[in-house]
Amino acid sequence: MTRPHDFGFDETAQILKDTARRLLQDHCSPEQLHRLVAASSEPARASECVWDEALWRKMLDLGWTAVAVPEALGGFGMGLVAIAGLVEEVGRAAAPSPLIATLCATYVAAACDSDAARQLLRRIAAGLSVSLAITDRRGSWEAGDCDVTASDAGVLNGTAWFVQDARKVGVLLVKARSSRGVGLYAVDVDAAGVTIVPDAIVDLTRDQAHVELRDVAVPAERVIVSPGDGARALAAAEPAILTILAADMVGAAEWQLQTTAEYARTRVQFERPIGFFQAVKHPLVDMMVKIDAARSLLYDAACAFDHEPGAAEVGARMAKSAASDAASYCSGRSVQLHGGIGFTWECFVHLWFKRQKHNEVLFGDAAHQRARLADRLLGRIGETA
Amino acid sequence: MTESAHSESPEQAAYRAHCKAWLAGNLPPRPSFRLPLGPLEIATEEQLEYLCAWQKAAYSAGLVGCDYPGEYGGGGLRDCQRIANHELKAAGAPFFPNIVGLGMAAPTIVHHGTEAQKRRLLPPLLAAEEIWCQGFSEPGAGSDLANVQTFAERDGEGWRVRGHKVWTTLAHFATWMILLCRTDRGRKYEGMTYFVAPVRAGVGKGLTIRPLVKMTGELGFNEVLFDDYPIGDDLRLDEVGRGWQVAMTTLLHERGAGSLVTPSSGGGVGDDNAATLGASGLVELAKRCHRAGKPASDDPRLRDAIVEMLIRERAFAQNERRAAVRALTDHPLRLPLQHKLTLSELLQDTARLACEIEGAAATLHQTDAHAPAAGRWPHAYMNSYGFTIAAGSNEVQRNILGERVLGLAKSK
Ligand SMILES: Cc1cc2nc3c(=O)[nH]c(=O)nc-3n(C[C@H](O)[C@H](O)[C@H](O)COP(=O)(O)OP(=O)(O)OC[C@H]3O[C@@H](n4cnc5c(N)ncnc54)[C@H](O)[C@@H]3O)c2cc1C
Numbered sequence: 175m176t177r178p179h180d181f182g183f184d185e186t187a188q189i190l191k192d193t194a195r196r197l198l199q200d201h202c203s204p205e206q207l208h209r210l211v212a213a214s215s216e217p218a219r220a221s222e223c224v225w226d227e228a229l230w231r232k233m234l235d236l237g238w239t240a241v242a243v244p245e246a247l248g249g250f251g252m253g254l255v256a257i258a259g260l261v262e263e264v265g266r267a268a269a270p271s272p273l274i275a276t277l278c279a280t281y282v283a284a285a286c287d288s289d290a291a292r293q294l295l296r297r298i299a300a301g302l303s304v305s306l307a308i309t310d311r312r313g314s315w316e317a318g319d320c321d322v323t324a325s326d327a328g329v330l331n332g333t334a335w336f337v338q339d340a341r342k343v344g345v346l347l348v349k350a351r352s353s354r355g356v357g358l359y360a361v362d363v364d365a366a367g368v369t370i371v372p373d374a375i376v377d378l379t380r381d382q383a384h385v386e387l388r389d390v391a392v393p394a395e396r397v398i399v400s401p402g403d404g405a406r407a408l409a410a411a412e413p414a415i416l417t418i419l420a421a422d423m424v425g426a427a428e429w430q431l432q433t434t435a436e437y438a439r440t441r442v443q444f445e446r447p448i449g450f451f452q453a454v455k456h457p458l459v460d461m462m463v464k465i466d467a468a469r470s471l472l473y474d475a476a477c478a479f480d481h482e483p484g485a486a487e488v489g490a491r492m493a494k495s496a497a498s499d500a501a502s503y504c505s506g507r508s509v510q511l512h513g514g515i516g517f518t519w520e521c522f523v524h525l526w527f528k529r530q531k532h533n534e535v536l537f538g539d540a541a542h543q544r545a546r547l548a549d550r551l552l553g554r555i556g557e558t559a
Numbered sequence: 560m561t562e563s564a565h566s567e568s569p570e571q572a573a574y575r576a577h578c579k580a581w582l583a584g585n586l587p588p589r590p591s592f593r594l595p596l597g598p599l600e601i602a603t604e605e606q607l608e609y610l611c612a613w614q615k616a617a618y619s620a621g622l623v624g625c626d627y628p629g630e631y632g633g634g635g636l637r638d639c640q641r642i643a644n645h646e647l648k649a650a651g652a653p654f655f656p657n658i659v660g661l662g663m664a665a666p667t668i669v670h671h672g673t674e675a676q677k678r679r680l681l682p683p684l685l686a687a688e689e690i691w692c693q694g695f696s697e698p699g700a701g702s703d704l705a706n707v708q709t710f711a712e713r714d715g716e717g718w719r720v721r722g723h724k725v726w727t728t729l730a731h732f733a734t735w736m737i738l739l740c741r742t743d744r745g746r747k748y749e750g751m752t753y754f755v756a757p758v759r760a761g762v763g764k765g766l767t768i769r770p771l772v773k774m775t776g777e778l779g780f781n782e783v784l785f786d787d788y789p790i791g792d793d794l795r796l797d798e799v800g801r802g803w804q805v806a807m808t809t810l811l812h813e814r815g816a817g818s819l820v821t822p823s824s825g826g827g828v829g830d831d832n833a834a835t836l837g838a839s840g841l842v843e844l845a846k847r848c849h850r851a852g853k854p855a856s857d858d859p860r861l862r863d864a865i866v867e868m869l870i871r872e873r874a875f876a877q878n879e880r881r882a883a884v885r886a887l888t889d890h891p892l893r894l895p896l897q898h899k900l901t902l903s904e905l906l907q908d909t910a911r912l913a914c915e916i917e918g919a920a921a922t923l924h925q926t927d928a929h930a931p932a933a934g935r936w937p938h939a940y941m942n943s944y945g946f947t948i949a950a951g952s953n954e955v956q957r958n959i960l961g962e963r964v965l966g967l968a969k970s971k
Contacts, residue, residue, distance in 0.1 A: 180566045180884045188886050435965040449967030452958070458965055459957040463897055470877035471870070473887060492870045541863060544870070548862040551842060551869060555862075558846045558854040 181477040187256035193236060194263035201229045202267045204433075204522040211270060211378040215519045221374040223341040223381035225270040230342075238273055240299040242280045247292055248299040253480040254414055258421040258472055265425025268529050270379045272303035272342035274418060279304035279347045281414035285407040286358065286399040294345070294360050294398060303342060304360075307334035307385050308349035308408065315537065317349075317356050317405030322387055324350035324357055328397060330367075330390040338536070340370050340383035347398060348387065355402035359392045366390070377532040378525060413490035415537055417475045420490075420497035423533045424469045426526050427500050430508040431461045433523065437512055448511075457507045464500035471496045488550060495543035501530040502540075567642075574625070574639045578646035581620045586652055587613050595777075596836075596935075596942055598658040599728050599949075602778045607690075607732055610656035614687035622647060623655065623822045624685035627669065632682030640820040641883070647824040654824050659729060660684040660691035662821040664737050664755070666812040669819065671753070671797040671805045680735070680755065685822075689734035692758065693813075694724040694783060695806065702955050704739070705747055705803060709785060711740035711754065717792050720756070720765075720785040726949070730768050730781040733758040738790075739806050742799055751802030755794050758783075765789065775941050813950050816895030836939050838868040838909050844932060845916050855916045865916075868909050875901055890964050900956040903946035910940035 211224050233239075242257050243249020257277060264273060280298055283291045298304060310319045313336060322332035330350050337346065340363070348359045361368060367390040373382045399407050435458055438449030448454050475489035505527040509516040516523050534540070567575070590609050595601050601610065617623050622643040627633020655661060665684055668677055683689040700706040709722025720740060730736065736756045743750030762768060765788035768781050797805045811817040845856035845865060855861055878901070881887050882894040913936035914921040925934025947953045961967040 178566060179880065181881070181887070183884060183886055431965075435967065439966055439968070447968040449961065449965070450970055452954075452970060455961035455965075455967050455970070456954075456957045458967065459960045462893070462960065462965065463901060466878055466894060466897060467871065467874035467901070469887075470881045471874050473881060474873070474877045492873055495867075496870055496874060544863050544866040545859075547866045547869070551866060552845065552856045552862055555857045555859075558856050 177477050177481045181473040182253055182255045182480055183259065183473065184256075186252065187259050190241065190252070190256055191259035191263060194238075194260050195266075197229075197232060197236070198263055198267035198269055201226065201232065202269045204525075207268060207270075207379070207525060208522055212519065212525065221372040221381075223372065224378075225342060229269070230271050230273075233271060233273060234301045237299075239276050239280075239301055239303065242277055242284070243295045243299040244284065247295045249295065254417055254476040255473060255480055258417060258476040261418050261421035262425035262428075262469075262472075265422035265427075265529075265533075266429045268379045268426055268429070268526050270342075272305065272339045274422060275305035275339040275343060276303045277418050278338075278411075278415045279306050281411040281418075282306060282347060282358065282407060283398060285410035286403070288398060288400070290360065290395055291398045293395070294347075297345075302344050303339075304345045304347055305338050305340055305343040306349075307337045307340075307346040307361075308358075309334065309336040311335050315408075317408055318351075320349050320351045320356060322348060322350040324352040324359065324392075324401065326352065326354075328359070328392045328394065330359060330361070330387045330392060332387055334385045334387070336373075337370075337383050337385050339380050340385060341372065341381045346385060348385075349404060349408070350401075352401040354400075356404035356408075357397060357401035358399040358404045358407065360396040360398055361387070361390060361392060375532070377528040379529045380532065412537070413475065413479050413486035416490040416494040416543070417472065417479060419533055419536055420468065420472045420475065420493040423497040423501040423530060424465060424472050426530055426533070427461070427465045427468070427497075427504040430504040430523065430526050430530075431458065431465060433526075434458060434461070434508045434511050441513075454511055457511065461500075461504045461507055464496070464503050468493065468496040468500040488547065491543040491547050494538065495540040495547070498534045498540035498543070501534050505530045570636065571639055571642055574636060575642045575646065578622060578643050581622070582646055582650040582652065585616060585620065586650060587616070594653065595779075596939065598654055598656050599945060600775075600777050600779045600942070601656055601729065601732065607656060610653060611687040611690075613653050614655040614657060617647070617652070617655070617824070618686045623661070624665070624681075626819065627665070627681065627685065631669070631677045632685050640822055644820065644823045652824045655687065655822060656729075657684060657687045657690055659693045659733075659737070660687075660689070660735075661823075663693055663809045663813050664691045664735070666817050666819040666821075667737060667753075667796065667805060667809045668755070670808050671801075675793070676755070676796070683734075690729055690732045691735045691737065692727050692730040692733040693809070694727055694730075694736045694738040694756070695809075696726045697723055698725055702952055704806065705751070707739050707741055707751060709738075709740050710744070711742050711752060711790070714789065718754070718790045718795075720754075720788045720790055722785050724783040724785075726771070726780045727768075727783045728780045728949075730758060730783050731770060731778070734760075736783070737796075737809060739802055742802070746800075748803045749800050751806070752799045753796045753802040753805035754790055755796060756788070756790050757794075761788055773942075773945070775938060810951065813899075814896060814956070815898035816892055836906070836910065836935060838865070838872040838905075840932070841865045841868060841909065841913055841916065844913055844936075848916050848918060848920065848931065850918060855918070861912075861916060864912050868905070868912055871901075871905050871908070875905055893964050896956070896960050896964060899946075899950055900953050900960070903943065903953060907940070907943035907947055910936055910943050914940050 240249040241252045245251040283294050309315045310321045346361045367388040369386040370383045375382045441448050471493040475493040478485040478489040508523045515521050621634050625634030625636045626640045629635040711718045711720045736758045738754045738756045742752040767784040848855040920931050923930035
């Protein structure tokens with residue numbers, strides 16, 4: 175298969191991105207976001223789940239949960255390149271919503287060839303929000319690492335950790351281990367035996383929880399992937415998940431760049447706008463250079479996923495690595511170059527700083543991605559004679 | 560991995576096919592002598608001859624200057640040079656020697672030259688029959704280029720030039736020089752005028768070339784002294800006093816941000832050239848070199864650093880790809896103005912890492928029989944500082960990016 179030189183970013187993708195930019199500018203401006211999620215600076219508020227459900231309904235009206243669902247299942251069947259453009263805008267606005275969790279779950283379900291998966295995808299296209307519950311207590315999402323067990327009859331027990339936006343979604347896609355291997359199960363958040371225990375997290379723009387499952391009976395038609403096939407489905411979806419996270423970071427980093435550049439154009443010290451000084455100017459340029467590298471790799475990865483699946487994993491890990499590094503650098507500089515005001519709760523930059531720190535480590539930080547890439551590109555340690 | 564002709568016009572697709580077909584049968588044989596790392600290091604006549612013959616052959620086949628109008632020796636196509644560049648690189652073709660001509664003089668002449676100048680100067684430039692050099696920098700005018708003091712004085716119908724240019728790459732082989740002079744000492748930016756000056760023909764007649772030795776021990780750049788050197792007024796480019804604007808056209812193209820894509824090619828034939836100095840070369844190197852008795856490719860810190868370079872190399876290529884997709888670029892100069900900065904730092908950091916991978920062997924000069932990779936890496940590392948300094952130092956590039964793209968206050 176060949177890759178389109180323009181990444182396959184077509185007019186529909188452009189319209190989706192533009193629409194997202196406008197909607198979020200109108201309904202999730204930095205001022206609105208700060209009022210919403212940072213109303214209280216009480217340390218105890220950290221485990222609250224605040225989000226604008228009216229805005230989420232607008233996103234649903236625009237069909238944002240349907241974009242990645244195949245047309246045959248009631249979705250728009252758009253490529254990951256278009257999704258990347260959408261998620262960039264979500265990151266730019268640092269918008270709290272279950273969209274990213276749902277998109278990630280969509281790609282997992284799309285990698286499962288079952289009636290239950292198709293049914294789940296239809297419901298997602300119609301507006302159902304879903305989050306992945308696939309990570310263990312130590313923070314590993316590797317297929318075999320799992321603190322939830324499934325009996326042969328499909329009864330789940332155990333705890334899934336680091337579940338993103340758990341309190342905003344309707345269904346959890348739970349990974350569970352059984353004697354026959356790893357499977358994936360769709361579990362309603364209000365099903366009997368499910369307890370969502372919020373984590374106190376630093377990021378104010380999302381929520382996270384661990385989910386306790388006690389004798390949760392999952393009917394056969396909710397088994398998305400039967401035991402034994404879960405690892406393959408998760409591996410197939412991982413490049414899309416990494417790409418989506420990279421898109422959020424690239425969009426957020428661009429906000430950090432533009433906001434900090436604006437401050438450097440207007441804040442005057444020593445009778446000059448501080449952007450005059452190279453100790454301010456050059457790091458701003460370095461933010462831009464890192465963002466652009468990550469952004470180019472992002473669209474390359476998305477395009478590979480759409481057109482050349484064999485190249486998707488390398489592309490996605492490169493994008494996630496570059497985006498995590500850009501996110502880290504831009505976060506640090508955005509606070510530092512704002513000076514004292516940048517260190518306050520009142521200033522907006524901490525909202526993006528915290529979202530980026532969260533993004534950086536989800537599904538592996540930059541060093542993790544590079545270690546995995548090294549195994550593929552240099553061979554595993556000890557393999558070279 | 561392939562990139563399809565998805566968004567290509569029929570003309571472009573046909574042109575790509577032509578390039579592929581021609582390159583498949585017409586790459587020059589590997590020379591018996593060592594080729595320089597790049598055009599800035601051409602030192603001997605035999606290197607020059609070999610490389611000029613290659614550029615001429617590629618030009619005759621329509622791979623050089625294809626986007627230039629036919630009446631100026633070009634191919635009269637639109638938006639095809641980048642296709643040729645891509646295919647030339649993919650074919651591992653040698654680089655073109657007339658780098659100052661193709662990348663700087665030609666677009667400047669197209670934008671500012673008279674009809675007669677374009678017809679006279681462009682065809683032999685594209686064919687590498689006439690080599691060009693750039694006389695901008697002076698001892699007192701480097702980053703602060705607008706401080707040039709080389710003075711052109713009216714002398715009847717023509718001009719007489721007095722002054723001192725420095726770091727003039729390729730002057731020792733050049734037929735022509737693009738020359739930035741002061742014509743009015745009272746005004747800084749409006750007091751400059753741009754000429755094209757004969758070089759070879761002027762040696763001994765008021766023009767002197769003195770070679771300078773680089774830190775690598777190689778030749779390549781020169782000092783050029785003008786002592787009442789006569790230049791005809793027909794060799795002035797654009798108006799008197801417009802030299803700075805003309806120079807900006809040159810610099811924009813030199814930094815890869817101009818409107819005309821520079822014909823460019825691969826690193827060269829064989830293994831002693833820039834093509835093998837990419838980050839992918841690090842992987843093989845790390846498998847062959849050792850650290851604490853184990854392959855360097857098993858060292859976790861080196862593995863991380865190597866992959867980081869591979870990512871940066873890929874990002875550079877993908878930046879080039881994205882720059883052509885309007886919907887995915889913001890400010891039109893944002894990616895083009897990063898080109899020189901990111902490429903030169905990529906080369907430098909790659910070479911530095913390669914030396915680290917080589918360990919003790921990185922002490923060996925390229926003339927030593929035991930030097931790994933023919934001693935290319937320590938040499939390339941030193942040489943990389945030419946790229947981070949030349950064409951506007953990277954510090955100056957960061958100023959330009961900050962000011963032109965991010966709108967930050969000018970540092971002058
Ligand atoms: C290999 C090579 C080939 C070259 N070929 C040519 C050629 O063919 N023709 C030609 O005309 N010139 C050529 N040059 C010259 C080149 O353009 C200059 O060296 C370059 O512009 C820097 O000028 P300078 O050497 O005077 O250094 P300076 O301007 O004195 O700079 C010294 C240091 O100060 C820094 N600096 C200076 N001003 C600023 C500022 N405003 N902000 C931040 N930092 C600053 C610089 O980045 C640098 O690190 C070549 C140079 C090299 C190395």
